[in-house]
Amino acid sequence: MSGPPAAARQFNRVAIRLAGHRWFPLWAVVHHRGRRSGTEYTTPVAxxxxxxxxxxxxxxxxxxxxxxxxxxxxGCTVLWKGAAHECTEPTFVGKDVALAAANGMIRRVLERQDFSGGFLQLTHRPAP
Structure with missing residues (x-):
């Protein structure tokens, strides 16, 4: 699968400002460090x-x-609903795990979409 389209960079600039706040519970911000450079990065995710x-x-x-x-x-730190969560155990999981975790409209969207890229599951706890 190819990488994100060029428009994703423009979207990310806006999403970073909105994601992670309590009034956007579908969106979070992943704070991670480059594996070679050590540079700190932020990535908006659903x-x-x-x-x-x-x-x-x-x-x-x-x-x-x-x-x-x-x-x-x-692991990484995820900012979600205004709080930082320390995340560990990054594990690739299938659509079945995502469907089991989802409910309502999100579950219906997942049922109809092809998520061939899969899912990443992170175990979390509030950061100290």
Whole structure:
């Protein structure tokens, strides 16, 4: 699967400002560090949250830099609903796990969409 389209960079600039706030619960911001450069990055993502996990759709696949960075580090920090969550155990999961975590409109969207890129599941707890 190819990487994100060029328009994604423009969208990300807006999404970073909105994601992670309590009034946008579908969107979160992943804070991660480059696996080679050590540079800190932020990436807006759509999340399905449970009491102990975040499930994140990977529309551009498992090979995107942010996914590789999170996996290499063994975790990241996710800003969601105004609170930082320390996340560990990044694991690739299938659509069945995402459907089990989702409800309402999000579940209906997932049922109709092809998420061939899969999903990344992160175990979370509030950051200290």
């Amino acid at each position: 999340v399905i949250a449970t009491d102990s996990t975040f499930v994140i759709g990977l529309p551009w696949g498992r090979g995107t830099d942010w996914v590789r960075n999170v996996r290499a580090a063994g």
